[in-house]
Amino acid sequence: MDAAMTPDPQLSPVEKIEIDLLLEAIWRRYHYDFRGYARGSVERRLCRARQSLGCQTFSQIQDRVLHDPAMLSQLMGFLTIQVSEMFRDPDYFRALREEVIPHLRTYPSLKVWIAGCANGEEFYSLAILFREEGLEDRTIFYCTDISPAALDRARAGIYDLDRIPLFTENHRRSGAATQLSDYYTAAYGAAVFDKSLRARAVFAEHNLATDQVFAEAHLVSSRNVLIYFDRELQDRALGLFGDSLVRGGFLGLGSKENLRFSTQANCFADFNEREKIYRRNTDARTPVRELQHAG
CATH class of the missing domain: 3.40.50.150 (Vaccinia Virus protein VP39)
Structure with a gap:
C-alpha cells in the first residue's frame, strides 16, 4: 500500500505537540522545513522513525537531532519518500x-x-x-x-x-x-x-x-x-x-x-x-x- 494511503496513527494530544516541536526544531536548526507536509503522512513516518531509532517519545528524537547532526541524515530517511520505479506509469x-x-x-x-x-x-x-x-x-x-x-x-x-x-x-x-x-x-x-x-x-x-x-x-x-x-x-x-x-x-x-x-x-x-x-x-x-x- 502507498505510504500516503495508510491509516493515520492514533496519537495523543501530547504526542501531536511533540511532533510540532520536532518539526520546528528541524527547521530552526537545519533549515529543512517539513511543517507544510501533509500531517498524516508526517505522523506515520515519524512513528516509524521512533520505533526504528529506539526512542520512547518524539521529544527524545528532538533531543538527539538537535545535539547530533549525524542524526539528521537518519531522520531524513524517514521524512523523505524515495519510492519510485523507472518509467513508472x-x-x-x-x-x-x-x-x-x-x-x-x-x-x-x-x-x-x-x-x-x-x-x-x-x-x-x-x-x-x-x-x-x-x-x-x-x-x-x-x-x-x-x-x-x-x-x-x-x-x-x-x-x-x-x-x-x-x-x-x-x-x-x-x-x-x-x-x-x-x-x-x-x-x-x-x-x-x-x-x-x-x-x-x-x-x-x-x-x-x-x-x-x-x-x-x-x-x-x-x-x-x-x-x-x-x-x-x-x-x-x-x-x-x-x-x-x-x-x-x-x-x-x-x-x-x-x-x-x-x-x-x-x-x-x-x-x-x-x-x-x-x-x-x-x-x-x-x-x-x-x-x-x-x-
Missing part, C-alpha cells in the same frame, strides 16, 4: 514521447527540471527517452531533491537487479524502440546505468518548501511529490513550477495529483488530462527568463 512516458516531444523539438536547446528526483529512477527514464528521441545532446537535466543521500544514489545510478524486469516492462510499454538492457551493465546482483546518461545532468539539493525557482525549464516533471504536501505547500510548489517554465512549457504531475483546486490553476492549461500533463499558459505571469524559440 508507462502511459505518461508514452504521452511525453508522442505528444510533448514534437513540441520540444522546435527549441534549439532544452532544460528539464526533475523536482523531487528521489533515487534517480525518473531522471534515468527521461534521459533514456530523450536519447531515444534524439534530444539528449541539446538537453540539460536539473535533478533536485531535499535529501543529499537520495541525490548520491541518483548520481550512482545503481539499482537492485530484481527491480529490472519491472523497469524493462515499463520501458517497453512507454513506446520505446530500444531495449532497456542497452543502457545498463548487470553485475553482482545490481544494474549499473551507463554514466553517459548523466553527462548532461546537474544534481542539486533543493527544497520546494523554502527555496526559490531553481532554473528555467521547458519541462518540469514532479511526480508523486505534491501528494505529501498540504494545500498551501502544494500551491507554493506549483507557483515555483509556473515561474520556472517558459511560455508554453510543460508540467507533468503524478497520477493522483492535479491542479483543479490550486490557486495556481490559472497559470496552466490541460494538455493531456488523463496523464496529468499541463501546459503553461502564454498569458500567465512571466517567468524568470524566456528562452528564444527556434520557430
